[in-house]
Amino acid sequence: MIREKLDKILSAFLVIIMGVMVINVLWQVFTRYIIGTPSSFTDELARYLMIWVGLLGAAYVSGKNMHVAIDIITPKLQPKTQKKLRIVVLSLIILFCFFALVIGGSRLVYITYILGQHSPALHLPLAVVYLVIPLTGLLIIYYKIDDIKNLN
Template sequence: MRHEDRGGHLPVHPAEAGRAARRARRQAPRRAQDAGRTLSGTVIDRFIERLTRWIEIALAAALVIAVILNFASVVGRYVFGVAVVGSDEVQIFLMVWIAFLGAAVVTWREQHLRMDVLVGFFPNPVQKAVRAGEAIALFVLACVVVWQSAGFVRQMMAVDRRSDAAGMPMAVPHAAVTVGFLLIALIALRRLRR
């Protein structure tokens, strides 16, 4: 029977201390590897979370600007009889950016509409496999869209195509597709690594 010493610690038999030390040495590399993986995962996740918050702020600002432009356009047209030139185009371009950057935010937050009732009945390993399959499919699809849309943006830049009323480069609204799906591809890749 063991008795506590004055310091409140149990006396340890030398053989037990040796076994504990050997066990700690064997587990140290595994713990360090796990800690490194967790650390890098949390650093990446924190970066993406911070980026997502900034994107949400930018999206809110873009929505406010679009509403103000719409209000100014309506007041100018119906009250003063003067049209705000290009405001309709700028509103549409802002909405395009809101849609595609918003899709990236929703992808990171995993808030897309999905039919997962059936998957919930499967065992955990099957659910993980389905989630991995979703991430792979999303990554491939997003990469295809990025490739195609980036080519189109390059074409718009090469011919310097501009919008009719506002005179904005048409590469700007088309780049929203590229940027949004690039973020979605990176998020899908991050999900695969989890």
């Protein structure tokens, strides 16, 4: 139940981000080629939105188990061994997400916040931009723990 609601929220947020990206890029093309004076913030906004849609999209796809996987060995194993291997793989994903995305991403957010770094054109705190890294890690961890819990 929580997973379905999270999927809906995440997919709606991704659609909104993509819509804003389309409008942003159209505005950039309009100001550059029609008006003749390119907008100063559109490149930066498109870059940051692409980061958010890429990372949150990875979490969404991970939650739907639609990510790229190499499963040459798994079908040849016994069902009990397949389950054990799946638990090992999911555990490794959880560990990676925890250490790389949650801990590493949180440190990046903290450092950029403490240093007061802002983006050049939007004057947006970079900590807000980088906040998507630990958020993505937490989402993937949730999905993978739920996958382990729901293994047959």
